[in-house]
Amino acid sequence: MSPTAPRLAPLPKEEWNEDAVAALRAAFGDESASRLLATGSEAPRVPNVLTTLMRHPSLAGPFLVYNAVLLNSATLEPRWRELMVLRVAWRTRALYEWVQHVRMAPSCGITPGEIKAIAEGPRAETWAPLEADLLKATDQLIDRYRIDDETWARLAAHLDERQLMEVAFVVGTYTCLAMALNSFGLELDPELHGIPAPPLPDFER
16 A cells, blocks of 8 residues: 555546546446436545446446456355455455455455454364465465366365366455455555454565
């Protein structure tokens, strides 16, 4: 995060061009896009991540469509996905991603104690064996860009082929997003400042 201002400032919706509008409609559908495009005192505030991505709508549109598959149409349990995303956000020190997904975590059955245990990763005693292996796979993908044979075999005993593919894509996608958001200096939305998210540690020097 930038200590003063984002490197890429959010683009106000008044400045969105036709390509940005088309990207929103492709990603969210006409009804949801119309709500996001609304103006006036009753219009919803659009999150910083979205208004920043609108600076490159030809990239943002396909990415948002793709990401919606991981969020809404995946075969992995939402709890498993969120545990991996939280671990990615912790490992990459991606504050925006971390706080957003801490906010989402309770809806996926993740407790405050489990959020704190994300810092320990797969070593924490709180996890079921499959969850520990998902976190171990997350660390291996971040550290070595590959799930090792032993972890893959344990995952394959419980997950089908589509779920195994999604493990790699969830970790890869949210690691890429963390890189982008950290580099852009994306600032927290006002409503995220009150989220009781454990503080991220500094990167080791």
